[in-house]
Amino acid sequence: MIQQNAEVRSNQPVKGQHYRMELRVGDTFEEPHPGQFVMVRLPGRLTPLLRRPFSVHRWFVASESEAVLSLLYRVVGPTTTGLAELHAGDRVDLLGPLGRGFTLPNSGESVALAGGGIGVAPLLFLADRLLETGTAIEDLTVYIGGKSEQELLCTSEFSRLGVKVQTTTDDGSAGDQCLVTDPLEQRIRKDPPDRIYACGPPGMLDCVVGIVRTHGISCQLSIETMMACGIGACLGCAVENRKDPGRYLHACLHGPVFDADRIRLDFR
Numbered sequence: 001m002i003q004q005n006a007e008v009r010s011n012q013p014v015k016g017q018h019y020r021m022e023l024r025v026g027d028t029f030e031e032p033h034p035g036q037f038v039m040v041r042l043p044g045r046l047t048p049l050l051r052r053p054f055s056v057h058r059w060f061v062a063s064e065s066e067a068v069l070s071l072l073y074r075v076v077g078p079t080t081t082g083l084a085e086l087h088a089g090d091r092v093d094l095l096g097p098l099g100r101g102f103t104l105p106n107s108g109e110s111v112a113l114a115g116g117g118i119g120v121a122p123l124l125f126l127a128d129r130l131l132e133t134g135t136a137i138e139d140l141t142v143y144i145g146g147k148s149e150q151e152l153l154c155t156s157e158f159s160r161l162g163v164k165v166q167t168t169t170d171d172g173s174a175g176d177q178c179l180v181t182d183p184l185e186q187r188i189r190k191d192p193p194d195r196i197y198a199c200g201p202p203g204m205l206d207c208v209v210g211i212v213r214t215h216g217i218s219c220q221l222s223i224e225t226m227m228a229c230g231i232g233a234c235l236g237c238a239v240e241n242r243k244d245p246g247r248y249l250h251a252c253l254h255g256p257v258f259d260a261d262r263i264r265l266d267f268r
Helices: 078-084 117-131 153-158 181-190 201-213
Strands: 002-015 020-027 036-041 052-057 057-061 066-076 091-098 109-116 141-146 164-169 193-200 218-222 237-241 248-250 255-261
Touching: 002 066, 020 078, 020 091, 036 078, 052 066, 052 117, 057 117, 066 078, 066 117, 091 141, 091 201, 109 117, 109 181, 109 201, 109 255, 117 141, 117 153, 117 193, 141 153, 141 181, 153 164, 164 181, 193 201, 201 218
Parallel strands: 109 141, 109 193, 141 164, 193 218
Antiparallel strands: 002 020, 002 091, 020 066, 036 052, 036 091, 057 066, 218 255, 237 248
């Protein structure tokens, strides 16, 4: 973990209120693992007082002295509004990488990724790493859902990797009109993958947990939750330990990625 003033390399609108920012980080910044996050603050601003967490969206080494870290974000409040106003050459204050990321599959295992809305952010980095470490293209399928076409993110990026992508929307404006968990469960019934990785809103993850329990599939969830510090000091991101009821884990330290059978979230 390191705190660093990172330079904005690019900051572009993606779709609707969603943006993708690339940040130049020095060689002292530790290489992140898919599923980890960074805490971000806008330098020179007193509000908001606390940092905000963002999943690492992508990562690549540009030179011996520089790497590039990408964030995918939706403009919803003061921090993200401020981020959207930044241009190349501006700076942001980063703390990270933080948290526990995804556990990669064993060689030869088939994998399904399921993302809902902005929850797709850490899954592109995960797909990059899976393909780098030997997961075959034919063994990887991505399911992306959103309320409308404006919330279907990263479909072209996954397609450029050569990965099969299936999309759904609540309103039918793109892809199939259904929940993203519907085609995922259909696939599981016909040809179950060895592992599932999911990130998205609570209702979606609730459904994923029910499906993997029914079918006995290994699954990891990246949960979306507010964090005040990101380092376990404030204890504000507690989730109940399913295997030890009454005891709590913390998303910033023990997560944000958890085995689906390890935690009991508010919605289940």
